[in-house]
Amino acid sequence: MSAAATAISLSLSTIAKTSNPRSPEQLVDGLLRARGIEASSPLSTLAMVAALLAIAFIVVNCAAIAAGIFSWLERRIAARMQSRVGPNRVGPAGFFQWIADAVKLLLKEDLIPEGANVHLFRAAPYFMMVGFACTFVALPFSHALIAADLGVGVFYLLAVTAFVVVGVLASGWSSNSKWSLFGSIRSAAQIVSYEIPAGMALLVPVLLAGTLSTQGIIRAQGGWPWQWFVFHDPAALAAFFIYFISALAEGNRAPFDLPEAESELVAGYNTEYSGMRFSYFFLVEWGNMWVMSALATSVFLGGWQLPGLDAARFDALTGGAAIGLEIVSLALFALKTMSLVFVIMWLRWTLPRLRVDQLMSLCWKYLVPVSFAGALFVAGWMLVVRAAPVLDLLMRGALTALGALVVTLFVRRTLSNVRDVGDRLDVRGNW
Amino acid sequence: MSEPTQKSLGGWARDVSESARSLWEGMSVTLSYMFKKPITTQYPDRMPLPVVHTLPTRYRGFLEVDMDTCTACQACERACPIDVINIDLIRGDGVTTPKTAMERFDIDIGKCMFCGLCVEPCPTGSIQHTREFEGAAMAFDNLTLRFVPDPAKPYPAYKPPKGADAYPRKPLGEIVRKLIREWDAPAPAFPQRDGQTPRPGPAEVSHVPR
Known part of the structure; x- marks a missing residue:
């Protein structure tokens, strides 16, 4: 027993030594050392485990609250895009709708269909939840806010997001319903296929940063848009879009929501679920939007990097300035992530659902070849840039300018779409 | 493909x-x-003016009976095509008790189809459509508007004065608004019909031919 405890404490202390100095383990370790407790004592192990449990509790709750808020946000945005008002009765602008929904779902009966595989049926939502909650471990929220800066961060994230497919398959198979089974099999095929372009697209920032750690990739970028990896070269730009599309497909979001195509499959793999277990599926679906957007923000859009503040200089800051800038970096990261979440919702209410064959053709004929070619191009481009660094600056500048141009043109097009029908901008009406 | x-x-x-x-x-x-x-517009309760006041005056909302001007003629009960209205009369001697009184005047709004056929034959304009239309009930039984609240205290029939062409009436909607408020009352623990006067089931409902 004590040998095991020592082993755990030793492994924890090695993790603490090798990871980012600002990680929670290091924090607990430092606190213990300050009280004169050695890292090898059983008390230290206990404190470490307690700290990890506390972090896990915080992380899972953050995920759940984010998912809940997104459910409200999505309904409001969907409503506005369809010229409706949306839920606006519970609290200011209907904000507490998600709490009302959660309470309703918690109080509902937990039905298990006849002929279902009871144990698998009960366990399936937890598989989903675990796979989803695990992703939050390696997601960086700000300069110092990260549960664990894993050395294999991106690889780990790809692995645990694929864990959701176990829950999807288990729920579909155990429900004893054809709709659920069709939904889960579609989902499995989709997630497994889109793993490949997603992985290859994520390889591009990994190549550019030379590390798999999410914090390391963010540190390799900068605060200004031309320092982001998305504008590094055309292949990285393509990789961003490929990752985004693949993540949409992996998260079963529209236009790739075939597993829960309501016009064909009632609700897909969660057809037979009710009450709290049903709410888990939706929590995972909405929470996944945050996960995929946060990952895209971290590896392509500069993460928490503040414009004009070097990561090394950020490390050196102490006291109030450090805490203040920490909050600013957290806000900036949240802003970038929320804009991507908004794009996901926006896409959902724009595009029709793809057919299964179109889905597969998009993946294997378009995304996979481009992502492979992109990874090769980036490897070559890095060699070119090493030889002539001025090309790097030129390319970054040109791509950032192109991005700004596209955004401007798009805004103009949207404004003209509003005016051409004799309407005017009105964001505040009928909240 | x-x-x-x-x-x-x-x-x-x-x-x-x-x-x-x-x-x-x-x-x-x-x-x-x-x-x-x-x-889309908001639900009417978010309008500056209560929506009831914006409806046309001949809007057919919940029915309302002013018992003070009801002559107990039962014309409305006979006119109703789906037996929504139930009136029970008791006869007295005309000295200590009124000659005709109403023990019960129930309108089942849950069944009413708002056709307005009961309003037309009313000699005094006692039964009217109001402009009230909102009412959520905790129990189906609450949807019955009971214009005689207590059967032990029957309402005497109104004797219209000779040659009158207008009859006094309480402001439209005042009575029914009070009754609607009772719809919020919680449902009884076990659904039960009121003990004293069992409500006629579908088979019992019949009009006494006159």
Whole structure:
């Protein structure tokens, strides 16, 4: 027993030594050392485990609250895009709708269909939840806010997001319903296929940063848009879009929501679920939007990097300035992530659902070849840039300018779409 | 499904550019709708004026009976095509008790189809449609408007004065608004019919031919 405890404490202390100095383990370790407790004592192990449990509790709750808020946000945005008002009765602008929904779902009966595989049926939502909650471990929220800066961060994230497919398959198979089974099999095929372009697209920032750690990739970028990896070269730009599309497909979001195509499959793999277990599926679906957007923000859009503040200089800051800038970096990261979440919702209410064959053709004929070619191009481009660094600056500048141009043109097009029908901008009406 | 299995590089590139263009246009359209005022309107309770006051005066809302001017003629009960109205009369001697009194005047709003046929034969204008239309009930039984609240205290029939062409009436809606408030009352623990006067079931409902 004590040998095991020592082993755990030793492994924890090695993790603490090798990871980012600002990680929670290091924090607990430092606190213990300050009280004169050695890292090898059983008390230290206990404190470490307690700290990890506390972090896990915080992380899972953050995920759940984010998912809940997104459910409200999505309904409001969907409503506005369809010229409706949306839920606006519970609290200011209907904000507490998600709490009302959660309470309703918690109080509902937990039905298990006849002929279902009871144990698998009960366990399936937890598989989903675990796979989803695990992703939050390696997601960086700000300069110092990260549960664990894993050395294999991106690889780990790809692995645990694929864990959701176990829950999807288990729920579909155990429900004893054809709709659920069709939904889960579609989902499995989709997630497994889109793993490949997603992985290859994520390889591009990994190549550019030379590390798999999410914090390391963010540190390799900068605060200004031309320092982001998305504008590094055309292949990285393509990789961003490929990752985004693949993540949409992996998260079963529209236009790739075939597993829960309501016009064909009632609700897909969660057809037979009710009450709290049903709410888990939706929590995972909405929470996944945050996960995929946060990952895209971290590896392509500069993460928490503040414009004009070097990561090394950020490390050196102490006291109030450090805490203040920490909050600013957290806000900036949240802003970038929320804009991507908004794009996901926006896409959902724009595009029709793809057919299964179109889905597969998009993946294997378009995304996979481009992502492979992109990874090769980036490897070559890095060699070119090493030889002539001025090309790097030129390319970054040109791509950032192109991005700004596209955004401007798009805004103009949207404004003209509003005016051409004799309407005017009105964001505040009928909240 | 008639796509060729083999595609030239040009066709491939055209597919990509076409999807990019359709994304561009489509997303611009949906975003433009997001920044427009919604077409739908809010539920009436968010209007500056209570919606009841904005309805036309001949709106057919919940029925209301002013018992002070009801002559107990039962014309409305006979007129109702779906037996929504139930009136029970008791006869007295005309000295210590009124000659005709109403023990019960129930209108089952849950069944009413708001046709207005009961309003037309009323000699005094006692039964009227109000403009009230909102009412959520905790129990189905609450939907019955009981204009004689207590059967032990029957309401005497109104004797209209000779030659009168107008009859006093309480302001329309005042009575029914009070009754609607009772709809919020919680349902009884076990659904039960009121003990004293069992409500006629479908088979019992019949009009005494007169």
